[in-house]
Amino acid sequence: MQAAKGPRTRTTHRRVLALACAVALILSGCSASRQPETVAPQDERPVVLTTFTVLADIAQNVAGEHLRVESVTKRGAEIHGYEPTPEDLRRASHADLILDNGMNLEAWFEQFVHDNPAPHVTVSDRVKPISITGGAGDGKPNPHAWMSPLNVQTYVDTMAKAFSELDPEHADDFRGYAATYKRKLQAVQDSLVADLAKVPENQRVLVSCEGAFSYLARDVGLREKYLWAVNAESMATPRKVAAAIDYVREHQVPAVFCESTVSDAAMQRVVESTDAYYGGTLYVDSLSEPDGPVPTYLDLITHDAQTITRALRGEMP
Secondary structure, eight states, X not given: XXXXXXOOHHHHHHHHHHHHHHHHHHHTTOOGGGSOSOOOOXXXXXXXXXXXXXXXXXXXXXXXXXXXEEESSOTTOOSTTOOOOHXXXXXXXXXXXXXXXXXXXXXXHHHHHTTOOSOEEETTTTSOOOBOOSSTTTTSBOSOGGGSHHHHHHHHHHHHHHHHHHOGGGHHHHHHHHHHHHHHHHHHHHHHHHHHTTSOGGGOEEXXXXXXXXXXXXXXXXXXXXXXXXXXXXXXXXXXXXXXXXHHHHHTOOEEEEETTSOOHHHHHHHHTSSOEEEEEEOOSOOOOTTSSOXXXXXXXXXXXXXXXXXXXXXXX
């Protein structure tokens, strides 16, 4: 991990450039009457660029009003197989800090930051990984650590430290924002545990398309079954579908789920072949548009928690 240290050279450079332009304008003899009546002030806050929208929202809660947080990918995008554009590279060259998730999530990240002088921080560095079992990623860390509110509290601490090094003047604010957000995350965790306590032990099974819930399942006492480990492979072969059907029948799983960024066709075959019903769509890799169901990370994890618990309790959507 390359820490975010030193003065805010890019921000300083932008300010100096703006001042130089202003001086040049004055020296050129241009009168004020020839300029627009109002000029929108330039946003000179340090720029934090994240790899996807979930990280951007978490980071914004820690940054508050002091930093400008942006996401490389747009809302609704699939993160695993993303291919950076020239515009992405241009934006990265103007960033003061870049945040990535790590754990092999962003396979494109190395080329994205190649020769980029901006410091970057991997927010999952202090999270204990869970290994993928089966498939092309067997033995590698499952990258979906943010699907655990407990892990995200670790993300938040890492961000607060990085932001304080980037902008020491507001370090106390970053720590305060982080503490407030961590309390909200813990409240979601506590609510999920309490709701699952109402689900019979034999029904506490999460069957999904992608194996994106290993960390959440570990933290709240759920067993997990999925069609593929990560969306980068996303191959629901007949053998995998048949195995899921057998599992659902054997364990009498009441409901199954799929994620918003992939097709649920394979999981619907499981529904057709068992007594389970489709419990709903879960969100993992991306936030929705502001008027959608999960415009923030807290909305996302709350939506998923409520969808899972209600379906497992037999409350059909």
